[in-house]
Amino acid sequence: MRHFVLPRADYEILPDSCRVVGLAGTGSKDTVVEDASVPDHRALNAHEVSEGILTERNRPGNPLYTMPFGVMFSSAISAVTLGIAEGALAAFLAYTRQRITIVGSRAAEDPHQLTGPGEAAADLDASRTHLLATTDRMYEDVLTGRAIGIEARTEARRNQVRASRRATDVVDALFRRAGGGSLRLDQPLQRHWRDVHAAMNHLCNVADSVYEGWSRDQFGLPVGIRVLVCPLHRTLLPRPTAPVAAGVPARPRPRPWPGSLSLPGQHGHRKPHRSTAASGHGTKQCQPV
Numbered sequence: 001m002r003h004f005v006l007p008r009a010d011y012e013i014l015p016d017s018c019r020v021v022g023l024a025g026t027g028s029k030d031t032v033v034e035d036a037s038v039p040d041h042r043a044l045n046a047h048e049v050s051e052g053i054l055t056e057r058n059r060p061g062n063p064l065y066t067m068p069f070g071v072m073f074s075s076a077i078s079a080v081t082l083g084i085a086e087g088a089l090a091a092f093l094a095y096t097r098q099r100i101t102i103v104g105s106r107a108a109e110d111p112h113q114l115t116g117p118g119e120a121a122a123d124l125d126a127s128r129t130h131l132l133a134t135t136d137r138m139y140e141d142v143l144t145g146r147a148i149g150i151e152a153r154t155e156a157r158r159n160q161v162r163a164s165r166r167a168t169d170v171v172d173a174l175f176r177r178a179g180g181g182s183l184r185l186d187q188p189l190q191r192h193w194r195d196v197h198a199a200m201n202h203l204c205n206v207a208d209s210v211y212e213g214w215s216r217d218q219f220g221l222p223v224g225i226r227v228l229v230c231p232l233h234r235t236l237l238p239r240p241t242a243p244v245a246a247g248v249p250a251r252p253r254p255r256p257w258p259g260s261l262s263l264p265g266q267h268g269h270r271k272p273h274r275s276t277a278a279s280g281h282g283t284k285q286c287q288p289v
Contacts, residue, residue: 001045001046001047002043002044002045002046003043003044003046003049004038004042004043004044005042005043006033006036006038006042010033010036011031011032011033011036012031012032012033013029013030013031014029014030014031014032015029017029017030018030020198021194021198022194022195022196022197022198022199023195023198023199049069050068050069050070052065052066052068052069063139063142063143066142066148067138067139067142067148068138068148068153068156070153070157071135071138071148071153071156071157071160073204074157074160074161074204075131075135075156075160077164077199077202077204077205078131078160078161078163078164078204078205079131080199081163081164081167081168081196081199081200081205082124082127082128082131082163082164082167084167084171084192084195084196084199085124085127085167085168085170085171085192085196086124087188087192088170088171088174088175088189088192088193088196089117089120089121089124089170089174091187091188091189091192092116092117092120092174092177092178092189093117094188095178095181095182095187095188095189096108096113096117096178099179099181101179107179112177113177116173116174116177117174119170119173120170120173120174123166123167123169123170124166124167124170126166127162127163127164127166127167128163130159130162130163131159131160131163134155134156134159134160135156137152138152138156150217150223151217154210154213154214154217154223155214157210157213157214158210158211158214160204160210161204161205161206161207161210161211162207164199164200164205164207165200165205165207167196168196168197168199168200171192171193171196172193174189175189175190175193209224212224
């Protein structure tokens with residue numbers, strides 16, 4: 001598999017081709033490429049990306065580029081998922097502050113409503129801390145020149161999918177508490193609910209194969225490529241990590257979790273080719289990420 005870059009004039013974006021129930025804002029439209037020539041300097045071999053061969057060739061000793069691509073890519077998907085969930089909590093708080101129930105009482109004084117946000121904030125904090133701490137440990141290994149083997153990669157993927165699942169459960173619980181008024185299309189909470197479930201359909205958030213892969217590694221069995229996202233050919237052996245170049249600064253520690261959340265603003269090959277994007281359950285023409 002190869003990744004490639006095309007000039008804008010070489011492809012057509014099909015308008016109105018991303019009609020989806022969630023994550024519509026990604027603009028993940030279909031494209032059509034016909035009779036385009038892709039020179040070698042505009043193409044990347046996916047195996048060389050995932051195995052760090054390009055890093056060793058072009059950025060030797062740089063710790064950021066030495067981080068495993070499959071883990072970093074999936075963590076980015078999880079970060080988006082967590083961000084949606086954080087937005088859902090902010091939307092729930094804003095909606096509940098002004099909500100009057102059917103019996104005329106303030107929802108913000110209802111014990112049923114008051115238990116939800118605290119539990120949600122704690123679980124989102126746990127998910128964020130889980131994801132960042134895992135990345136921190138791996139980055140520290142890279143800084144000290146230790147190899148990032150299969151055990152560390154499967155652990156990172158395990159933590160990543162669990163963080164996404166925990167965040168999605170938070171949104172579900174908040175949405176159930178918000179009542180029928182939250183179903184209105186002018187209410188942000190329903191959009192966060194749709195978006196977070198759309199994010200869970202991304203291949204990187206499909207958990208079963210990841211949990212299985214981690215368990216297989218614990219019992220000395222082959223892991224399989226889906227756990228690591230990329231089509232690796234050497235997944236069973238750790239690749240030695242290049243030493244860190246002198247003078248490369250360490251990444252700063254992540255900022256602490258904020259004490260409160262606020263609602264964000266409203267936010268060369270030649271052949272005809274119709275682009276598609278793969279999901280965790282097959283192939284379809286529009287896969288928002």
